[in-house]
Structure formats: C-alpha cells, structure tokens
Amino acid sequence: MSAVKQEELRSEFPFFREHPNWIFLENAGGSQVPVSVITSISTYYSRSYVQIAAQYEQSKEATQIVKEAHDFCREIMNGSGIGEVVFGSSTTQLVHTLAHAFDKLITNVDDEIVLTNIAHEANYGAWTKLQGKVIEWKAHDRINIDDLSALLSERTRIVAIPHASNLIGEVLDVEAIVKLVRQKCPRARVIVDGVAYAPHRAIDVHQWDVDFYVFSLYKVYGPHFAVLYGSNAAWKELIDISAGPNHFFIPQTDVSYQYELGCISHEACAGVLGIKSYFEQVANAPKDQPTRKTIEQAYNIFADFERPLVERLVQYLFTKPDVIVLGQRSTKNRLPTISFSSTRLSSTDIVKHLHEHKIACRNGHMYGYRLVTARGLDIIDGVVRLSALHYNTIAEIDKCIEILDLILSNTDHTPETSGPIQD
Numbered sequence: 166m167s168a169v170k171q172e173e174l175r176s177e178f179p180f181f182r183e184h185p186n187w188i189f190l191e192n193a194g195g196s197q198v199p200v201s202v203i204t205s206i207s208t209y210y211s212r213s214y215v216q217i218a219a220q221y222e223q224s225k226e227a228t229q230i231v232k233e234a235h236d237f238c239r240e241i242m243n244g245s246g247i248g249e250v251v252f253g254s255s256t257t258q259l260v261h262t263l264a265h266a267f268d269k270l271i272t273n274v275d276d277e278i279v280l281t282n283i284a285h286e287a288n289y290g291a292w293t294k295l296q297g298k299v300i301e302w303k304a305h306d307r308i309n310i311d312d313l314s315a316l317l318s319e320r321t322r323i324v325a326i327p328h329a330s331n332l333i334g335e336v337l338d339v340e341a342i343v344k345l346v347r348q349k350c351p352r353a354r355v356i357v358d359g360v361a362y363a364p365h366r367a368i369d370v371h372q373w374d375v376d377f378y379v380f381s382l383y384k385v386y387g388p389h390f391a392v393l394y395g396s397n398a399a400w401k402e403l404i405d406i407s408a409g410p411n412h413f414f415i416p417q418t419d420v421s422y423q424y425e426l427g428c429i430s431h432e433a434c435a436g437v438l439g440i441k442s443y444f445e446q447v448a449n450a451p452k453d454q455p456t457r458k459t460i461e462q463a464y465n466i467f468a469d470f471e472r473p474l475v476e477r478l479v480q481y482l483f484t485k486p487d488v489i490v491l492g493q494r495s496t497k498n499r500l501p502t503i504s505f506s507s508t509r510l511s512s513t514d515i516v517k518h519l520h521e522h523k524i525a526c527r528n529g530h531m532y533g534y535r536l537v538t539a540r541g542l543d544i545i546d547g548v549v550r551l552s553a554l555h556y557n558t559i560a561e562i563d564k565c566i567e568i569l570d571l572i573l574s575n576t577d578h579t580p581e582t583s584g585p586i587q588d
C-alpha cells in the first residue's frame with residue numbers, strides 16, 4: 166500500500182466536504198474535481214481570459230496555458246513525439262469528428278468495420294454512418310479475444326473498441342488486440358475508447374501501438390472536455406486523403422488546429438493543468454521530475470487505493486443468489502466499476518433504496534445500450550452501477566454493502582415498476 170494518505174488526497178476534493186453524509190459511487194458518470202482544478206480555472210478567468218495568439222502579455226500567458234494542456238495530454242497518453250492530441254467538447258463529439266474524417270477512406274461497401282456490443286454508444290454509432298459493413302464482436306457474456314480474432318480479415322478497415330466497458334469495468338488487453346489487428350488486417354486502424362479506463366490506470370499508446378485513443382477529462386478529475394490522440398501516421402493518412410476540416414489557410418501540418426474547430430475551451434485547458442498539479446501532488450513529485458514519471462506514479466497510487474474496493478464489492482455481490490453481476494468473478498483485470506441486476510428486484514428499486522440511504526449511484530443502460538439489450542434486460546431499468554475511484558474509502562464500500570444487503574437479503578420486498586434514468 167502506498168505511503169500517501171488517502172484522507173489527504175480525499176481532502177483535496179471540496180465536494181466531499183459539501184456533502185459529508187453522502188457516499189459518491191457515481192464516478193463512472195463523472196469524477197469529482199480537486200481544488201487544483203477549481204483554482205486553475207478560476208485563476209484563468211481572472212488573470213488570462215483573453216484571446217490567445219496575440220503578442221501582448223496576457224495573451225501570451227493564455228497561449229502558453231493552451232499549449233501546456235496539449236503537452237500534458239500527450240504525456241498522459243505517452244504519445245509525445247509519436248502523435249498529436251486534439252481537444253473537443255466530449256468523447257462523443259471527437260469520435261464523430263474522427264469518423265467523419267474517415268468518410269473518404271472507407272468508400273467500399275466491402276470494407277469492414279468491427280465494433281463491439283460492450284461499447285458505449287459513443288464509439289459505435291458514429292462508425293455505422295460510414296460506408297462499409299459493420300461486423301459485431303459480441304462480447305456481452307464473455308470478453309474473449311479469440312472471438313474477435315475470428316472476425317478480422319484483410320477487409321477490416323476499422324476496429325473500434327472500449328479499453329474497458331463503462332458497465333463491466335473489465336480491462337481489455339489493448340496491446341494484444343492491436344498486435345492481432347496488425348497481423349491480420351494490414352489496412353485497419355484501431356480506435357480505443359479509454360473513457361472508462363483513464364481515471365484508473367496509466368495509458369500508454371506508445372507501448373500498445375494504438376492508432377487513436379480518446380477519453381473524457383471530466384471522468385479524470387477535470388472539466389467537461391475530452392482529448393483524442395492519433396499517431397502521426399494515422400493523422401497523415403486522413404489528411405492526405407482529404408484535407409483537415411478547418412479553414413483553408415490553417416496549415417495541414419498543425420493537426421490539433423485542423424481538428425479543433427473554432428475556439429476550444431481555453432478555461433478547460435487551464436483545468437487540465439489543474440489535473441497535472443493534482444498528479445504532482447499525489448506522486449509527491451520533485452519539481453524537475455519528468456511529467457510522464459509523475460503520471461505513472463500517480464496512477465500506481467490510484468490502483469493501490471482502488472484494489473481493495475473492487476475486491477470487497479465483487480466478493481459481496483457474487484455471494485448473493487438473486488444477483489447477476491456483469492463480467493467475471495476474478496478481480497485481476499477489473500476496475501472498480503461494477504454493474505449488476507437482480508432476478509427479484511428492479512434496478513430502479515435498488516437504486517431508490519440506495520439513494521434513500523445517501524448513496525449516489527444510478528441504474529439504466531448508461532449508453533451501453535447494446536450490452537443491456539444483449540443481456541436481455543429491460544432497457545430502461547437496466548443495471549445498477551456502482552463505480553468508485555481512489556478517493557472512495559473501504560469504510561464507504563462496507564457501508565454501501567451493508568445498505569445493499571438490507572434490500573438484497575430482504576425476500577419480503579415487493580418490487581415497484583421502474584422509471585427512466587440516463588447517463
């Protein structure tokens with residue numbers, strides 16, 4: 166276990182002081198933000214809220230903040246020197262922009278686009294709008310790379326996968342998947358949705374040889390903002406076939422500028438640098454330590470705090486006879502995002518009970534619509550999702566289990582009808 170004290174990290178998040186009686190297990194919906202992020206955005210508004218790229222002092226400062234946010238995100242991805250990052254309002258927007266850019270590359274109806282039914286819809290729907298045949302990797306009852314392998318061929322042009330499902334929380338072996346794609350599909354690009362993974366473990370596009378990787382910063386302690394990495398070769402292929410979408414006078418070589426249309430949120434860039442400060446604090450990083458090392462150290466600390474949380478929750482839920490947990494019992498590759506349904510109670514009733522006991526969580530399909538459908542669950546009622554992060558304590562998980570047990574062990578409980586709840 167890490168020498169860093171969890172209480173100290175937790176005390177950086179004002180939300181927990183504002184709501185001391187609540188247990189927040191809705192982190193897969195969006196994490197809380199530390200003081201460093203709040204301060205960084207607020208300072209940007211009061212000090213540097215001017216248009217970038219002019220030559221006066223305040224504009225230079227704002228330009229530097231936007232530049233440094235790009236630099237930091239390249240480091241988070243471990244893509245410095247091998248690729249470029251693009252900011253956008255959300256992962257959904259960035260994947261749509263990317264899919265649109267593939268329009269001129271995927272022109273044949275025999276081109277194949279491999280998608281999976283455990284995806285969040287953000288990395289599924291956009292790809293179905295292209296020419297080309299959709300081949301679905303049905304991974305809803307077991308995530309098995311051999312099943313994916315059987316679907317790959319020389320016709321495959323796109324393989325779009327989540328790094329972890331936002332409902333199952335099981336981590337896919339991205340490195341093995343990319344290797345497989347490189348062997349079997351010489352013309353394919355791999356697009357990884359890392360939204361459910363990025364708050365928990367370090368990303369390494371260099372090691373995994375990924376073409377595109379995208380995640381939302383509001384799940385990683387930051388503002389509502391998202392970032393898309395692409396390798397230099399993958400961006401070039403798109404730009405060569407059709408110029409980037411921005412104005413004609415903007416250089417094609419400036420990938421970020423080409424795909425960031427109009428003004429991105431500069432205040433959100435300041436927020437991104439607040440995440441950097443938080444990571445430095447978590448890692449207790451010396452001033453001159455390389456940023457990548459700090460990032461890896463911070464994520465190791467997150468993992469140390471998360472492991473016992475997921476183990477406790479999984480162990481408990483698998484003991485309940487009427488409960489069906491999505492994914493494997495093994496916690497080896499599991500993040501603390503756990504979804505389940507009951508054969509006796511509606512998910513809506515379970516969540517209502519948890520809310521009454523001040524446990525923030527939700528039920529529904531959370532845009533994992535195809536997964537919930539494939540599991541034969543009511544699409545509105547869906548699953549109950551409990552999702553923790555490094556700042557959640559073992560005591561909170563134990564309390565949640567105690568409260569859950571009141572309803573899951575009470576065989577007299579009469580279910581009510583369900584109501585819609587969305588992500």
Ligand SMILES: Cc1ncc(COP(=O)(O)O)c(C=O)c1O
Pocket residue numbers: 193194254255256257258285287288327329330331358359360361381391588
């Ligand atoms: C796994 C996953 N992918 C994509 C998204 C969409 O992210 P955004 O809201 O930034 O479009 C979410 C949001 O919950 C998600 O959990």
